[in-house]
Amino acid sequence: MVKLAANLSMMFNEVPFLDRFAEAAACGFKAVEYLFPYDFAPDELAEKLNAAGLQQALFNLPPGDWENGERGLSSLPGREDEFMESLEKALTYAKALKCPRLHVMAGMRQHGANTETYVANLKKAAKRAALDGVNLCIEPINQRDIPGFFLATTGQAVDVIEAVDEPNIGLQLDLYHLQISEGDLAMRTRALLDRVEHIQIAGNPDRHEPDIGEVYYPFLFDLLDGLGYQGWIGCEYRPKGETKAGLSWAADYGVSV
Structure with missing residues (x-):
C-alpha cells in the first residue's frame, strides 16, 4: 500500500511552517518529512x-554552512568532530519527534570530500544512531540540481553502504534524482529495493507534482506494492501552483482536499 509523506519544506508554503502540519493532515497525509x-x-x-496526528518520517542532519554552499559534513576531512556534533543534535530532535530515520547529506567535492572520510564517519555515526534505534540514509543527488555533490549515483551509494557494513544504514532513493542521473527507474528500483530505507518522488524534469512530466508514477507505485515496499514515499516536490490545487494526483492514495 502506497503511504505518502508530505514534504513540508516544499509543500504548503502558502502558510507559515508550523501551520503546515495541520494543513497536511487536513489533506489526508499521515506522515511528514x-x-x-x-x-x-x-x-x-x-x-x-502530535496535534495533527502525524508521524515524522524523515529529516536531515545539519548540513554545515548552507548559506555558503555546504551540503553536508560527512565526507569532509577535518570536520569529523563537527559532524558527530551534528549527529547528536539530530538525534535529540529524532527522539522528541519519534523519528526512526535520518538523512546524512554527503557534502561537496569542492570542499574536499573523499570516500575514506565518508565511510569512516558513516560507520561511527551508524553505531551511535543504533543506540537510539535510529536508521541512517544516504541519498545520491543529481549533478544538475547540486553540481559537485559528492554522492552522485546509486552505484556509488551501494559501494559506500557495503563499505560501512552496519545494519542501520540504507539508501534514500529519490526517483526524481535517479531519473535525471541514471534513468531505467523500474529496473533500478527492483535491483536496489533491498537497500532502500526511504523513497522520494517528484515530477521530472521540473520537480513539480508527480503527475506532471515524463515519469508515470502510478506504474512505479504498483511496482513498489508488488515488491512489498512498506515504507514511506516522501513527496519532495515544488507545487506548480497552490499546494491543494495540485493534489488530485494523490486521490487514489488517501490524500484529498
Missing part, C-alpha cells in the same frame, strides 16, 4: 506533529 527542523525547538515541533 522536511529538510531541517533546527529553526524550532524539538518540543514545539513535537506538539504540532
Whole structure:
C-alpha cells in the first residue's frame, strides 16, 4: 500500500511552517518529512506533529554552512568532530519527534570530500544512531540540481553502504534524482529495493507534482506494492501552483482536499 509523506519544506508554503502540519493532515497525509527542523525547538515541533496526528518520517542532519554552499559534513576531512556534533543534535530532535530515520547529506567535492572520510564517519555515526534505534540514509543527488555533490549515483551509494557494513544504514532513493542521473527507474528500483530505507518522488524534469512530466508514477507505485515496499514515499516536490490545487494526483492514495 502506497503511504505518502508530505514534504513540508516544499509543500504548503502558502502558510507559515508550523501551520503546515495541520494543513497536511487536513489533506489526508499521515506522515511528514522536511529538510531541517533546527529553526524550532524539538518540543514545539513535537506538539504540532502530535496535534495533527502525524508521524515524522524523515529529516536531515545539519548540513554545515548552507548559506555558503555546504551540503553536508560527512565526507569532509577535518570536520569529523563537527559532524558527530551534528549527529547528536539530530538525534535529540529524532527522539522528541519519534523519528526512526535520518538523512546524512554527503557534502561537496569542492570542499574536499573523499570516500575514506565518508565511510569512516558513516560507520561511527551508524553505531551511535543504533543506540537510539535510529536508521541512517544516504541519498545520491543529481549533478544538475547540486553540481559537485559528492554522492552522485546509486552505484556509488551501494559501494559506500557495503563499505560501512552496519545494519542501520540504507539508501534514500529519490526517483526524481535517479531519473535525471541514471534513468531505467523500474529496473533500478527492483535491483536496489533491498537497500532502500526511504523513497522520494517528484515530477521530472521540473520537480513539480508527480503527475506532471515524463515519469508515470502510478506504474512505479504498483511496482513498489508488488515488491512489498512498506515504507514511506516522501513527496519532495515544488507545487506548480497552490499546494491543494495540485493534489488530485494523490486521490487514489488517501490524500484529498
